Each structure stands twice: as structure tokens, then as C-alpha cells.
Amino acid sequence: MNYILSRNDIPKVLEMWSKTHQVFAPQKYSNFSAFLPYEGKAEQLCLEYPHNTRYPPKALFLPQSEELLSYTKDGQASEPALDAKPKLIFGIHACDTRAMTLLDTVFDAKDYQDPFWKARRESTAIITLGCDEPCSTCFCTTVEGGPFNRQGADIIMTDIGESFHLEALTPKGENLCKDLPYASAAEDRKVSNVQEKATSDMPKAFDTEGLKTALDANFDSSYWEEVQRSCLGCGVCTFLCPTCFCFDIADEAARSKRYRNWDTCMFSVYSREASGHNPRPSRKERTRQRLMHKYSYWVDQIGKIGCTGCGRCVRYCPVGLDIRAMLREAGKLPVEVIHA
Amino acid sequence: MPNQQVSPYTPIPMHLLRSYPESVDGALRSIELSFDNPADCRTFYEAYDPGQFCQISIFGKGESAIGVASAAWEGDFVRFTVQRMGVVTTALHQMQVGDALGIRGPLGNGFPLNEWKGKDLIFIGGGSAFSTLYATVLHITGSSLKKEFGRISVIYGTRSSGHALYKESLKRWHENHEIDLFQTIDNPEPNWPYMVGFVPDAVRAVKPSPNNAVAIVCGPPIMTKFTLPILEDLGFKPEAVYTSLEKRMKCGIGKCGRCNIGPKYVCKDGPVFSLAELHTLPNEL
Amino acid sequence: MTDLEMKLKAEAKRLLDEHLVDVFIGFRKENAPLHPQPAFFTNSDQLDDFVYNNLCQNNLAKFLTRYPHETKIGMIVRGCENRSVNHLIVERQHPRENIIMIGVPCTGIYDWRKITQRCGEEISDVELSPGKITVKTSKNQFEFESKELLHVSCARCSQPNPISADLVIGEPVEPKDPARAKRQVETFGGMTAKARYEWFTHESERCIRCYACREACPMCYCAECFVDHGAPRWTESMVSKAGMQTWHIIRAFHQTGRCVDCGACERACPMDIRMTYITEKLNTDMENEYQFICGMDDKTQPPFAAFTMDDKTRFVA
Ligand SMILES: Cc1cc2nc3c(=O)[nH]c(=O)nc-3n(C[C@H](O)[C@H](O)[C@H](O)COP(=O)(O)OP(=O)(O)OC[C@H]3O[C@@H](n4cnc5c(N)ncnc54)[C@H](O)[C@@H]3O)c2cc1C
Ligand code: SF4
Ligand code: SF4
Ligand code: SF4
Ligand code: SF4
Ligand code: FES
Numbered sequence: 011m012n013y014i015l016s017r018n019d020i021p022k023v024l025e026m027w028s029k030t031h032q033v034f035a036p037q038k039y040s041n042f043s044a045f046l047p048y049e050g051k052a053e054q055l056c057l058e059y060p061h062n063t064r065y066p067p068k069a070l071f072l073p074q075s076e077e078l079l080s081y082t083k084d085g086q087a088s089e090p091a092l093d094a095k096p097k098l099i100f101g102i103h104a105c106d107t108r109a110m111t112l113l114d115t116v117f118d119a120k121d122y123q124d125p126f127w128k129a130r131r132e133s134t135a136i137i138t139l140g141c142d143e144p145c146s147t148c149f150c151t152t153v154e155g156g157p158f159n160r161q162g163a164d165i166i167m168t169d170i171g172e173s174f175h176l177e178a179l180t181p182k183g184e185n186l187c188k189d190l191p192y193a194s195a196a197e198d199r200k201v202s203n204v205q206e207k208a209t210s211d212m213p214k215a216f217d218t219e220g221l222k223t224a225l226d227a228n229f230d231s232s233y234w235e236e237v238q239r240s241c242l243g244c245g246v247c248t249f250l251c252p253t254c255f256c257f258d259i260a261d262e263a264a265r266s267k268r269y270r271n272w273d274t275c276m277f278s279v280y281s282r283e284a285s286g287h288n289p290r291p292s293r294k295e296r297t298r299q300r301l302m303h304k305y306s307y308w309v310d311q312i313g314k315i316g317c318t319g320c321g322r323c324v325r326y327c328p329v330g331l332d333i334r335a336m337l338r339e340a341g342k343l344p345v346e347v348i349h350a
Numbered sequence: 351m352p353n354q355q356v357s358p359y360t361p362i363p364m365h366l367l368r369s370y371p372e373s374v375d376g377a378l379r380s381i382e383l384s385f386d387n388p389a390d391c392r393t394f395y396e397a398y399d400p401g402q403f404c405q406i407s408i409f410g411k412g413e414s415a416i417g418v419a420s421a422a423w424e425g426d427f428v429r430f431t432v433q434r435m436g437v438v439t440t441a442l443h444q445m446q447v448g449d450a451l452g453i454r455g456p457l458g459n460g461f462p463l464n465e466w467k468g469k470d471l472i473f474i475g476g477g478s479a480f481s482t483l484y485a486t487v488l489h490i491t492g493s494s495l496k497k498e499f500g501r502i503s504v505i506y507g508t509r510s511s512g513h514a515l516y517k518e519s520l521k522r523w524h525e526n527h528e529i530d531l532f533q534t535i536d537n538p539e540p541n542w543p544y545m546v547g548f549v550p551d552a553v554r555a556v557k558p559s560p561n562n563a564v565a566i567v568c569g570p571p572i573m574t575k576f577t578l579p580i581l582e583d584l585g586f587k588p589e590a591v592y593t594s595l596e597k598r599m600k601c602g603i604g605k606c607g608r609c610n611i612g613p614k615y616v617c618k619d620g621p622v623f624s625l626a627e628l629h630t631l632p633n634e635l
Numbered sequence: 636m637t638d639l640e641m642k643l644k645a646e647a648k649r650l651l652d653e654h655l656v657d658v659f660i661g662f663r664k665e666n667a668p669l670h671p672q673p674a675f676f677t678n679s680d681q682l683d684d685f686v687y688n689n690l691c692q693n694n695l696a697k698f699l700t701r702y703p704h705e706t707k708i709g710m711i712v713r714g715c716e717n718r719s720v721n722h723l724i725v726e727r728q729h730p731r732e733n734i735i736m737i738g739v740p741c742t743g744i745y746d747w748r749k750i751t752q753r754c755g756e757e758i759s760d761v762e763l764s765p766g767k768i769t770v771k772t773s774k775n776q777f778e779f780e781s782k783e784l785l786h787v788s789c790a791r792c793s794q795p796n797p798i799s800a801d802l803v804i805g806e807p808v809e810p811k812d813p814a815r816a817k818r819q820v821e822t823f824g825g826m827t828a829k830a831r832y833e834w835f836t837h838e839s840e841r842c843i844r845c846y847a848c849r850e851a852c853p854m855c856y857c858a859e860c861f862v863d864h865g866a867p868r869w870t871e872s873m874v875s876k877a878g879m880q881t882w883h884i885i886r887a888f889h890q891t892g893r894c895v896d897c898g899a900c901e902r903a904c905p906m907d908i909r910m911t912y913i914t915e916k917l918n919t920d921m922e923n924e925y926q927f928i929c930g931m932d933d934k935t936q937p938p939f940a941a942f943t944m945d946d947k948t949r950f951v952a
Contacts, residue, residue: 040841041752041907060757060773064905065843074843075873078359081409085365085450089357121618122603125356143773145757147667229632240673242697245845246905256607259359259600260872263410268359271872273606277846279863280608283598284435289611289634302632303610310613325756328847328903329693330670437866 011184012193016173021052024100031098034070036063045070045099060143062103062320066252070099071110071130080267092129101139104159105150105320109252111162115312116255135182138163142204147321149215149334155318158205170200215334221341225306228343237336238297240329247323248274248300253316275299301336358603361407361452362390366445367427374512377434378478379443380419382427395422399460400486401594401622404453405602406430406442414438415599418456419481421488431481431515457602458621461486470500472558474577476507476549476569482594483568484516491528503530505556507549510535511542532556550576560585566592588625595621640687642804643711646737648679656709656735660698662691668758669747673698687711688763689745694899696720696853700728707733713741715897717797718930719853722893725933738800740808743789748907750784753777788898788911791815820919823912841906842879848910849886851903854893861885887913892921892937895930
């Protein structure tokens with residue numbers, strides 16, 4: 011069903027949801043925005059920004075540092091309690107919501123499940139705020155998504171002026187909307203206009219047709235040397251990326267705990283073995299891993315590109331390396347025809 | 351309850367049963383661990399296939415991926431042969447009998463023994479990477495499985511006779527011919543009755559037949575690199591040659607992203623790959 | 636293309652065409668607004684998208700240590716970059732004779748974070764004219780005076796002119812407002828310990844340990860950074876208070892007498908973290924206690940790396 015949430019009612023409704031859920035919403039954090047627990051400060055909300063939060067909401071499911079276990083001197087381990095409190099994420103953009111569904115294939119795989127991820131996912135409802143004004147640095151429609159993509163959302167929310175239109179997509183979503191007024195037919199029509207316009211306004215950032223083939227065929231190409239020259243090898247593009255999930259495991263002896271911390275293939279120590287051998291000895295191999303993982307290996311693994319086009323890596327790379335430009339170039343690389 | 355075991359990151363509690371040096375220089379030690387909860391041992395070996403590995407955990411130090419070097423029939427323990435490299439492996443070398451530690455596993459795919467049934471098996475090993483080959487031979491020879499395979503040969507090379515692992519078993523095999531063991535050392539030594547020279551040369555000399563056979567190669571990269579072309583010359587098809595890969599690992603279960611080679615995670619899709627599979631993966635070893 | 640850009644480009648072309656350099660390090664046109672990219676030209680055909688403007692935010696000296704000593708490197712240097720290069724020569728990271736510095740008197744770098752703070756993060760276009768900048772977003776257009784947007788390091792720059800470049804293009808510019816540095820250090824130093832700690836905590840707690848600050852800094856070229864060291868581990872690897880604070884303090888300490896206050900670390904940080912208030916304090920101490928300013932020549936060792944027989948403190952037993 012479709013519902014209406016008027017702008018003025020947002021604080022009241024968030025208040026209401028807070029009674030049953032821990033509510034996270036995009037809020038001011040220093041000079042930018044992040045998903046933070048909503049503490050009744052409506053003036054802190056950042057629902058009007060066209061861009062998504064700088065700090066990625068994946069951290070709500072995969073915190074940057076997280077305890078895996080604690081231990082005693084005599085070697086007894088205990089696991090932290092799973093986080094099963096009902097949670098609600100309000101106003102997350104479609105690219106970030108969709109990213110969670112991609113990460114489910116990693117953390118909730120058939121063979122091994124990550125209980126910490128799963129518990130948080132299962133106890134969280136997601137209200138996606140579609141983007142009526144996609145950013146120039148975003149490219150979700152190029153990579154199988156869209157500004158109003160519904161994957162992973164319990165409710166999809168559209169800005170129709172003085173109010174938001176909420177379409178409940180799951181029973182969880184319906185349940186959250188039960189006290190809201192229904193949307194009128196006229197309001198529903200506004201929604202399809204907004205959604206269609208936003209989607210069709212987004213230009214194609216690069217061609218994905220044949221891109222994987224080109225990348226695979228050019229694993230040893232000098233392209234990688236060229237494309238990474240200015241790269242600093244920092245953690246910005248991968249830490250802020252909503253689909254990057256790599257982590258390190260480290261014991262903090264002073265705390266008697268074992269933690270996992272976000273890690274990234276862009277760091278040299280990431281793949282360096284105890285012998286000193288490093289299968290990815292330079293930024294060239296590491297940049298290749300980042301792009302190949304997103305645009306080739308994900309496709310091999312689940313048939314989908316592992317980038318949702320959120321644009322963070324484009325906006326925040328300190329040397330202006332733009333993944334769209336890198337992929338446009340890669341798409342032009344020659345693909346040798348292999349004769350049998 | 352101290353150990354809920356809902357998480358695949360929590361190790362099974364164990365303690366050190368025995369620890370003894372394997373190589374003359376002391377760089378390699380075997381450690382044998384027993385389970386705090388004896389029932390875990392059964393579960394472990396029921397899930398186990400030779401070629402698999404475990405993450406051995408020492409709280410406060412971390413974890414290390416180490417191949418299983420024992421067979422279920424040997425007793426209620428798991429053996430690992432550890433080369434001292436860095437933090438965790440050094441700590442493993444220093445462990446005392448009774449000290450607490452843990453393992454996560456068995457992890458990885460292991461060798462496809464079912465596919466190999468009815469075939470001759472040629473194990474080619476060098477240096478410390480011999481441990482999982484050894485465990486596989488033990489697994490096969492120590493049980494009724496043996497008659498399901500053809501001839502079993504082992505070509506094993508070490509720097510010197512003192513560097514060889516599992517000397518007792520090697521001696522036994524030399525004596526009882528349970529398997530065809532071809533042992534080689536890099537340089538001549540007085541009274542050494544077996545072969546002298548590098549593993550690739552030994553393979554060329556032994557000349558195993560590729561007919562209805564698989565070759566399993568585990569050793570230092572340089573040994574593997576020079577052995578593979580010889581096997582090819584002998585007529586082994588890429589589908590009939592297997593190897594076990596090593597990558598830096600953390601989670602061991604395909605979550606932390608670290609150990610990939612192309613779309614495959616060495617920790618869960620490997621560590622065992624046929625040469626044919628490796629040919630489909632990017633060259634990033 | 637501005638007059639300055641044209642001249643710089645012509646110079647880069649000459650150096651490459653006459654094979655005086657193997658590579659010319661400059662900038663090329665941005666793909667996404669606000670971020671021109673460091674560029675490595677090895678052939679004058681590649682110079683089409685050459686740019687140079689106040690948005691070129693990286694310290695190009697960073698890239699010097701990536702080349703073997705034999706490589707002949709041509710590069711653009713502003714005041715701070717020139718001093719970074721000098722100091723890298725002191726630290727024997729590249730021989731002076733294999734570097735050709737094309738100097739630019741610097742009018743200061745715009746801090747992209749000041750722009751996004753004022754205009755939002757969705758910027759569609761930026762137009763630069765002398766002393767002015769126009770920023771366009773999908774709905775609005777903003778005009779700023781350049782001094783509003785200067786990065787703090789640039790606003791207090793005492794050495795905007797290259798001091799040992801092989802060639803300088805453009806007229807020397809006046810130093811900005813060096814008193815600001817002093818003021819900031821004094822303000823920070825003048826706060827109570829509690830207030831200082833609060834300030835420090837507020838900044839460091841946003842850190843995501845991406846190490847962009849390290850990777851952007853020309854002086855951070857260690858093969859293995861202390862935070863990556865495994866045995867012993869110097870600090871927690873988590874985003875814990877201890878881990879983040881140690882990172883911020885030790886990183887700054889390792890720059891003592893080596894920092895030219897270019898501010899590249901701050902501009903690289905995706906979390907808007909201020910860091911130069913610490914390094915500037917260290918720079919001021921170096922100047923007051925040892926009369927040392929980093930990079931003023933390419934010979935003098937910084938005080939903490941130098942050893943003399945008449946050192947006040949006996950540190951060698
Ligand atoms: C499938 C597999 C089987 C292995 N089997 C054996 C074996 O039977 N015997 C043996 O001695 N060694 C084996 N290794 C190598 C062994 O895992 C490393 O030497 C060991 O992890 C080094 O850890 P460290 O703490 O001593 O070194 P440090 O340099 O202190 O390493 C820090 C951490 O990085 C990771 N790491 C570093 N190097 C490696 C590596 N090469 N492989 C995996 N993780 C690494 C570990 O988590 C380690 O704790 C195997 C590796 C793999 C991948
Ligand atoms: S953010 Fe930019 S500089 Fe940093 S690793 Fe990514 S591409 Fe390289
Ligand atoms: S790769 Fe870049 S655009 Fe794609 S999801 Fe990650 S941060 Fe967003
Ligand atoms: S791109 Fe790199 S950091 Fe991101 S998930 Fe893949 S391997 Fe991990
Ligand atoms: S760049 Fe910023 S967030 Fe990254 S490590 Fe440095 S201070 Fe922390
Ligand atoms: S070790 Fe974590 S994915 Fe393989």
C-alpha cells in the first residue's frame with residue numbers, strides 16, 4: 011500500500027518509530043553526514059541532500075571495528091551477544107540499500123553465515139529514500155540499479171514536495187506504515203512522474219556491455235600501470251564504498267578480545283605473506299584487484315556487478331581518480347579473439 | 351556458557367599434547383593438539399578431507415592457516431607441522447604441553463579423493479609443504495581405502511636428509527614398500543642410499559606414467575614451477591595435476607576478501623586446485 | 636587556458652621534447668569537479684589535458700620517491716612543494732641534479748572541503764577567474780572571493796614563492812598571513828589541557844584510518860609505517876580512542892622538522908579532520924628552539940636527525 015508522510019510530521023513519526031525501534035537517520039556529522047541514531051533532533055536530519063552520506067551505512071551492519079570474541083587467560087572464548095534489537099534505517103538511498111543485498115551474498119552465503127551480520131540484517135527495517143535529483147557523480151542506472159531501485163527496501167519513499175510518499179514493499183514495511191494516512195491516486199501519479207524523470211535523466215556513465223570481457227582479457231595490460239599512476243594507495247575509495255567488505259582480524263591483547271577491522275586491497279600489507287612475498291606488490295596490482303573485483307569477479311560469483319554507482323569513490327578520492335573514467339578506458343581495450 | 355559456538359570465528363578449544371622438532375635446524379616443528387571436549391574430535395575428523403587446513407588460534411597472538419598433517423586413525427589428536435615465520439608460528443613453536451589454543455576447521459576443499467578412486471597417485475612434495483601430502487598418504491594407507499586406489503608413489507625432496515619431515519614414517523615406507531617412496535636430497539651426503547638432486551630431476555628420473563594417474567604437487571613455488579613442465583612432457587594432462595595454493599588468510603571462510611585469486615577464494619574454493627582450473631584463473635600467485 | 640597554464644605547458648613540452656626529463660609531473664583536467672589529478676607526462680603528446688589552477692590540491696613532491704634515482708624528473712613546484720623537494724633531497728630520496736623544478740609563485744590552494752561545506756557535496760561545475768571562484772550546483776550558483784576558500788595552510792603561508800626552482804614562471808607573490816600560524820598555535824597552546832584534549836578528541840575520533848593523510852604526505856615514504864608493523868604492534872588497529880589518538884600523535888611526531896605545512900594531509904582526509912594544528916605547533920617549536928624551517932635549503936639536516944658533539948643533551952651514553 012501507499013502512504014503519505016508530511017514533512018512536518020517527520021519528527022513525530024520518527025518519535026513514534028523510536029518507541030519500538032532504534033532509529034538511524036542521515037544526520038549532520040562534523041561538516042558532512044552519516045547515519046546516526048536519531049535522538050529527537052530533527053534539525054540534524056539531512057534528508058534534503060541530493061548526495062548520500064559520506065560515511066557509508068554499511069557500518070550499521072559491518073561496523074568498522076567489531077568484537078568477534080573475548081577470551082580468558084586459560085583460553086576460554088566467549089562470543090558477544092548478537093544484536094537482535096529491532097532497528098530502522100530511515101532515509102537511506104537506493105544505491106546503499108541495494109549494496110546490502112549484494113553483501114548478503116557474502117555474509118549470508120550458502121556455505122558459511124556470518125551471525126553478526128545476519129542478526130543485524132534480520133532485525134533491521136529499511137526505508138529507502140529515492141533520489142529525485144541524482145548527483146552528477148552518481149551512476150546507479152549504469153550498474154543495474156536506479157535512483158528508485160527497490161532491492162532490499164521495506165518501504166520506498168519519494169519526495170513529492172510538501173510530503174513524502176511511502177510505498178510499503180514488505181510486511182515489515184506495511185507494519186511501520188499502519189498509522190500513516192493512505193496516499194491519494196493523484197499523489198501516486200506524482201510519484202511515477204518523479205521516479206521516471208529522475209531515472210531517465212541519468213546519463214550512462216560507461217558501457218557495461220563487454221566490459222567484463224575487456225577487463226578479463228587485459229589482466230596483464232599496461233593499462234593498469236597507466237591508470238593507477240596518481241593513486242595514493244589509501245583507504246578512501248574502499249572504506250567509503252558501500253559494497254567493499256574486506257576485513258582484517260586482530261587480537262588486542264590489552265583488552266583480551268579479538269576484533270575485526272575494515273581492511274582494503276588498496277593497502278600493501280593486505281596481501282603480504284609472512285615470507286615477505288606479496289602477490290600484489292604494487293599499486294598496479296592493487297588497483298586492478300579493486301576494479302576487477304567489482305566489475306569481473308562479482309559477476310563471476312553472483313552474476314551482478316559489485317558496484318552500485320553511489321559515487322563516493324568519485325567524490326572523495328584525494329587525487330580525483332574517477333572509476334567511471336577508468337572503466338570507460340578499460341572498455342576500449344582490445345579484446346583478442348582466442349582461436350580454438 | 352563460555353563457548354556458544356554460533357560464530358564461525360570462534361575456535362574449537364584445544365590444548366597442546368606433544369610438540370617435537372621435525373627438521374634438524376628446528377625451523378619446523380610438529381605439534382599435536384587434543385580437543386578439550388573429546389566429542390569434538392569425532393566431529394572434526396568426520397568433516398575432514400585430506401588437503402584441508404585449519405586456522406590455529408592463540409589468543410592474544412592471532413591465527414595462522416596450517417595444513418592438517420595427521421589422519422583420523424592415528425588417535426584423538428590433530429597434528430600440524432609449523433614453520434616458524436612470524437608472530438603466531440613463533441608462538442606455536444614455543445607452546446608447552448598443556449597450553450591452551452584453538453582451531454577453526456577443517457577449512458577449504460581438500461583433495462578430491464573420490465574423483466581419484468581407481469587411479470595411480472603420484473605425490474610430489476618438497477620442503478615443508480609436504481605435510482598435507484603426508485596426511486593424505488596416511489589417510490589412504492591406514493584404512494581400507496588403500497585398495498580403492500592404484501599404485502601410490504611419493505617423490506619427496508629436501509635440502510638435506512636432516513631437513514626431511516616425518517622421518518619415522520619415511521623409514522617405514524622405505525622398508526615395507528607400502529608405497530613407492532622416492533626420496534631425494536639437494537646435495538650428496540655420505541651413506542645416503544637414495545636419490546640426489548632437485549625434485550624436478552627426480553620426477554624426470556622416476557618417470558611416472560600418466561596413464562590413469564594423477565600427480566599432486568606441493569612444494570616451494572620454484573619447485574612447482576619447474577616440476578609442472580616435466581609432468582606435461584611426461585604426458586600428464588592439466589586435469590590430472592593438482593596443487594595446493596597459499597595466500598595470506600584471515601577468516602578462512604570466504605568473508606574477509608583477502609585470499610582471492612580472481613573470483614575464487616583460496617580459503618574456501620581451494621586451497622586445492624587442478625592445473626586446468628588454475629589455467630582459467632588470473633596469474634596472480 | 637590561463638596565461639600561466641600556457642607557459643607551464645610550453646615549458647613541460649620543451650623539457651620533454653628536448654629529452655631533458657624522463658617524466659614531467661603536473662596536473663591534468665579533472666573528471667569529477669574539484670579534483671584535478673596529478674599527472675605524469677612522458678611525452679609532449681600527452682599534454683592536451685594539462686591544467687594548473689588553485690584546485691590542484693596535491694603536493695607533487697609525494698611522487699618523487701616513486702622513481703629510481705636515475706630518472707630525470709621535471710615538475711611543477713609551488714613554495715611548499717619546492718621546500719618538500721629540498722627536504723627530500725636532504726633525506727637522499729632523489730639527487731638534485733636529476734630534478735628540474737619549474738616554479739610557480741603560489742596564490743594558494745582552495746580547500747575543497749570549504750567549498751562542499753558552503754555549497755553541498757553535489758557540485759556540477761566550477762569556474763575559476765583571478766581571485767574569484769564560481770561554483771555551480773544543480774539548483775544554485777555561488778560566488779566566492781578566493782581568500783574565503785584558501786586552505787588554512789595557504790592562508791598562513793610564509794613562503795608561497797619557490798626558493799630554489801630552476802625556472803620560475805610568473806611574478807613573485809606576497810606571503811599570506813604567517814601571523815595566523817602563530818595565532819593558531821598560541822590559541823591552541825593557550826587553552827586548558829582539558830580543552831586541548833577535547834579538541835584533539837573531537838578531531839581524532841572521526842578518523843577512519845584510511846591513511847590518506849599519510850599517503851598524501853611527501854615525507855611519508857617509509858616502506859613500512861609504524862601502524863602496519865606486526866611485531867611488535869605499536870598501537871591498536873581498531874578505530875578505538877587509543878588507536879586513533881596514537882595514529883594522530885605519532886604521525887605528527889614523525890614529521891617533526893620535516894613538515895613544510897603544505898596541508899596536503901588535511902585536504903586528502905575524507906573525514907574533514909584537522910591535523911595541521913599539531914604539525915604547526917611542532918614547526919613553531921622547531922623554529923623557536925632550533926631556528927630551523929624545513930626545506931629552506933637542500934643540505935641542512937633537521938635538528939632531530941642531526942648530531943653534533945656539542946649537543947646540549949647527552950643522548951649517546
Ligand atoms: C592453506 C594454507 C596452508 C598452510 N599450511 C601451512 C603448514 O602446514 N605449515 C606452515 O608452517 N605454514 C603453512 N601455511 C603458511 C602459514 O599460514 C603462514 O606462514 C603463517 O600464517 C604465518 O603467520 P605468522 O603469524 O607466524 O606470521 P606474521 O608475518 O606475523 O603474519 C601475520 C598474519 O598474517 C597472516 N598470514 C601471513 N602469511 C600468511 C600465509 N602465507 N598464509 C596465510 N596467512 C598468512 C596470518 O593470519 C598471520 O597470523 C599455510 C598457509 C595456507 C594459506
Ligand atoms: S581513493 Fe583514490 S588515491 Fe586513494 S586508493 Fe582509491 S583511487 Fe587511490
Ligand atoms: S565502487 Fe565507487 S561508485 Fe561503486 S559502489 Fe563503491 S564507492 Fe560507490
Ligand atoms: S575492492 Fe578490494 S577492498 Fe573492496 S571488497 Fe574487493 S578486495 Fe575488498
Ligand atoms: S586521512 Fe583522515 S580519516 Fe584517513 S587516516 Fe588520516 S586523519 Fe584518519
Ligand atoms: S581468508 Fe578470508 S576470504 Fe579467504
